[in-house]
Amino acid sequence: MSLVKVTIDNIEVEVESGTTILNAARKIGGAVVPPTMCYYSKLEGSGGKCRSCLVKVAQGSTKDPRPMPKLVASCRTAVMDGMVVQNITSPEVMENRRAITEFLLLNHPLDCPVCDQAGECHLQDLSYEHGLVDTETVEERRTFAPIDIGDKIKLHMNRCILCYRCVMVADQLTDQRVHGVLGRGDHSEISTHITKAIDNDFSGNMIDVCPVGALTDKTFRFKSRVWFTKPFDAHRDCPKCSGKVVLWKKGDEILRVTGRKDKYGELEDFICNDCRFEHKENTDWTIEGPRKIERHSVISQNHYEKISKPEIQDNNS
Amino acid sequence: MFAHQSIPVTMAQQILLNNIKVPGLASFDVYRKLGGYTSVEKTLKNFTPDEVTAEVKKSGLRGRGGAGFPAGMKWGFIDKSTNNPRYFVCNFDESEPGTFKDRHIGQLNPHQLIEGMILGSYALGARTSYIYIRGELFYVLRIIEKAIEEAYANGFLGENILGSGYSLDLYCQPGGGAYICGEETALIESLEGKRGNPRIKPPFPAIVGLYDCPTVVNNVETISALPWIMNNGADAYSAIGIANSKGTKLISACGHINKPGIYEIELGLPVEEFIYSDQYCGGIRNGNKLKAVVAGGSSVPILPAELILKTAKGEPRLMSYESLAEGGFETGTMLGSGGFIVMDDTTCIVKNLLTFARFYHHESCGQCSPCREGTGWMEKILQRIEDGRGTMKDIDLLVGISKHIEGNTICPLGDAAAWPVASAVRHFRQEFEDHVKLQRCPLSK
Numbered sequence: 001m002s003l004v005k006v007t008i009d010n011i012e013v014e015v016e017s018g019t020t021i022l023n024a025a026r027k028i029g030g031a032v033v034p035p036t037m038c039y040y041s042k043l044e045g046s047g048g049k050c051r052s053c054l055v056k057v058a059q060g061s062t063k064d065p066r067p068m069p070k071l072v073a074s075c076r077t078a079v080m081d082g083m084v085v086q087n088i089t090s091p092e093v094m095e096n097r098r099a100i101t102e103f104l105l106l107n108h109p110l111d112c113p114v115c116d117q118a119g120e121c122h123l124q125d126l127s128y129e130h131g132l133v134d135t136e137t138v139e140e141r142r143t144f145a146p147i148d149i150g151d152k153i154k155l156h157m158n159r160c161i162l163c164y165r166c167v168m169v170a171d172q173l174t175d176q177r178v179h180g181v182l183g184r185g186d187h188s189e190i191s192t193h194i195t196k197a198i199d200n201d202f203s204g205n206m207i208d209v210c211p212v213g214a215l216t217d218k219t220f221r222f223k224s225r226v227w228f229t230k231p232f233d234a235h236r237d238c239p240k241c242s243g244k245v246v247l248w249k250k251g252d253e254i255l256r257v258t259g260r261k262d263k264y265g266e267l268e269d270f271i272c273n274d275c276r277f278e279h280k281e282n283t284d285w286t287i288e289g290p291r292k293i294e295r296h297s298v299i300s301q302n303h304y305e306k307i308s309k310p311e312i313q314d315n316n317s
Numbered sequence: 318m319f320a321h322q323s324i325p326v327t328m329a330q331q332i333l334l335n336n337i338k339v340p341g342l343a344s345f346d347v348y349r350k351l352g353g354y355t356s357v358e359k360t361l362k363n364f365t366p367d368e369v370t371a372e373v374k375k376s377g378l379r380g381r382g383g384a385g386f387p388a389g390m391k392w393g394f395i396d397k398s399t400n401n402p403r404y405f406v407c408n409f410d411e412s413e414p415g416t417f418k419d420r421h422i423g424q425l426n427p428h429q430l431i432e433g434m435i436l437g438s439y440a441l442g443a444r445t446s447y448i449y450i451r452g453e454l455f456y457v458l459r460i461i462e463k464a465i466e467e468a469y470a471n472g473f474l475g476e477n478i479l480g481s482g483y484s485l486d487l488y489c490q491p492g493g494g495a496y497i498c499g500e501e502t503a504l505i506e507s508l509e510g511k512r513g514n515p516r517i518k519p520p521f522p523a524i525v526g527l528y529d530c531p532t533v534v535n536n537v538e539t540i541s542a543l544p545w546i547m548n549n550g551a552d553a554y555s556a557i558g559i560a561n562s563k564g565t566k567l568i569s570a571c572g573h574i575n576k577p578g579i580y581e582i583e584l585g586l587p588v589e590e591f592i593y594s595d596q597y598c599g600g601i602r603n604g605n606k607l608k609a610v611v612a613g614g615s616s617v618p619i620l621p622a623e624l625i626l627k628t629a630k631g632e633p634r635l636m637s638y639e640s641l642a643e644g645g646f647e648t649g650t651m652l653g654s655g656g657f658i659v660m661d662d663t664t665c666i667v668k669n670l671l672t673f674a675r676f677y678h679h680e681s682c683g684q685c686s687p688c689r690e691g692t693g694w695m696e697k698i699l700q701r702i703e704d705g706r707g708t709m710k711d712i713d714l715l716v717g718i719s720k721h722i723e724g725n726t727i728c729p730l731g732d733a734a735a736w737p738v739a740s741a742v743r744h745f746r747q748e749f750e751d752h753v754k755l756q757r758c759p760l761s762k
Contacts, residue, residue: 048517070724099721103690186693188683
């Protein structure tokens with residue numbers, strides 16, 4: 001595989017040919033990484049829908065230095081050698097991202113105080129970083145009654161931003177898919193087929209991939225705010241999956257079991273429903289130690305780590 | 318009296334509607350007697366597939382579905398390096414408000430379309446081709462299916478056509494009736510039996526299309542022009558028209574004109590002549606004053622009378638891709654699909670725009686957030702303004718929303734929803750402000 005050079009926000013990085021702009025930015029890390037609400041590296045064909053990762057390509061490549069006429073979805077656009085990309089250095093991108101955030105919030109209830117996803121919600125983060133203080137809309141939001149789509153999963157369609165991730169999980173991880181998107185435009189909704197329930201072994205991963213609080217774990221709902229729990233890496237011998245999970249404990253009680261997510265909120269491994277829902281005893285697990293949580297996350301509240309103070313460099317000396 | 322009356326009326330070259338009034342044209346026998354399918358005989362005998370593509374390129378034929386991309390160039394992108402089958406697909410999903418030209422061909426002259434399908438399929442090396450037709454046009458589907466049967470029976474479809482060694486199967490597939498299925502990648506998804514959602518490009522269909530194979534999708538009108546081009550030659554076709562707008566174009570004219578209908582015009586015809594001459598629209602109804610025109614179907618920017626008749630430079634506006642686009646979106650528009658909607662001075666622009674916005678809101682596929690949320694938001698704001706409940710801030714908000722939809726969506730439906738809104742506010746802002754000030758439509762009694 002040949003290597004190509006791409007410059008993102010004035011930082012040059014060398015990546016394999018065929019890498020997307022987003023993954024090139026992730027290689028750099030930090031603030032130049034565009035946000036993603038629908039892209040999920042573990043799900044084939046995901047991305048390109050939420051448009052929150054749009055970036056400006058100021059130079060197409062060394063061979064063809066013309067800029068791309070429109071903003072492009074960084075999660076679906078491959079880099080070219082000599083490509084110059086602007087993300088946070090482009091006012092146009094920032095303005096559009098703010099607009100996209102507003103679009104995503106247009107039909108999303110601001111029920112963070114009661115939502116089980118609070119503290120882990122990507123839309124909450126996006127809104128905090130790019131949203132407006134006031135909303136420009138006076139229109140009523142669309143409303144749906146919450147429904148059970150299986151004995152362990154609750155669907156709050158009001159909160160859904162139609163990222164299609166759960167549909168892709170169902171499509172790619174489970175057999176006999178029984179749910180999908182119905183309707184068009186802002187009438188679209190995630191739904192099960194009539195009278196069907198989701199009871200596949202890996203259906204619980206739909207909860208983990210949901211970027212907002214539309215799909216929640218019925219065994220954890222309203223048990224605790226996530227920042228009052230303590231996450232631990234743990235594993236067990238599982239015949240169905242890797243068995244590598246995060247246990248979310250309050251005191252000695254395991255309140256929730258999830259897959260392990262990386263710093264971009266994506267699962268390292270999909271886990272089975274047995275591990276997720278059926279094993280809530282400490283004796284079920286081999287605990288490896290505390291889960292490392294990014295310091296900026298609200299989940300890191302009450303999980304202080306001792307930070308070594310960096311040495312101050314005196315440039316004058 | 319109108320100045321147009323001194324404009325000399327010239328007969329347009331008839332390529333698509335030449336025999337349209339002949340009784341029984343939809344039957345094979347009548348079509349054949351009038352010279353039908355001679356282009357297939359000629360082409361399969363004398364031209365290689367690459368020579369057909371070269372001929373279409375040379376003719377200057379541009380896609381008549383709306384985008385106006387050169388047809389031959391599009392064919393040239395097809396990936397011939399793979400052993401995968403190639404597909405040629407006819408886009409018969411016509412459903413844009415104001416555009417009703419393709420159904421005319423399908424209903425009255427289906428064999429011309431089939432003849433074009435054979436030529437295009439031969440050029441691309443396709444062994445199976447599809448006519449994807451909007452589900453609501455069921456009566457046209459029946460006519461085309463009958464014509465396909467006749468073409469099979471007479472050896473123009475099927476195995477070893479006319480002993481040339483070339484074989485082609487042609488199917489007519491009805492869609493579910495969603496506007497978005499007229500977008501080529503959504504059409505391909507729908508044809509594959511899936512929900513008609515647009516695909517993210519690249520890859521383009523010429524590389525990865527139907528069933529992941531190289532595919533070309535062309536509009537009915539584009540394909541129907543192929544027999545004439547192959548019969549008369551690329552030079553004859555490119556001699557018709559003007560600049561980079563070659564040949565003829567079907568225009569479906571509607572609204573406040575004396576003679577609504579479907580007209581075949583030579584590209585380059587002055588807009589003023591098209592609106593006012595008796596050969597075409599016959600002027601504005603009841604002698605009213607022209608207020609505005611949407612020149613290329615509801616998805617293009619609306620222009621006020623002074624800008625549709627003359628460009629901002631003061632030159633006469635012509636019915637061509639370049640002339641209608643003159644001035645960009647500030648003072649120009651697009652030829653689009655040729656849906657020519659004329660509005661006289663009794664028209665409320667806000668109400669008209671609300672109708673368009675409702676359509677795009679209803680037809681958005683819902684995949685990408687700017688289009689899914691923005692189209693509905695614009696409709697609600699327009700409804701408020703039309704009902705007299707709007708504010709001055711709403712007018713700027715409309716412009717802001719349209720700006721943030723435009724260019725940020727997966728497919729052009731978002732642009733199609735945004736352009737009419739942005740242009741209507743740009744050219745008719747006073748009318749929006751009057752709605753707000755009077756708290757009602759100023760034109761309502």
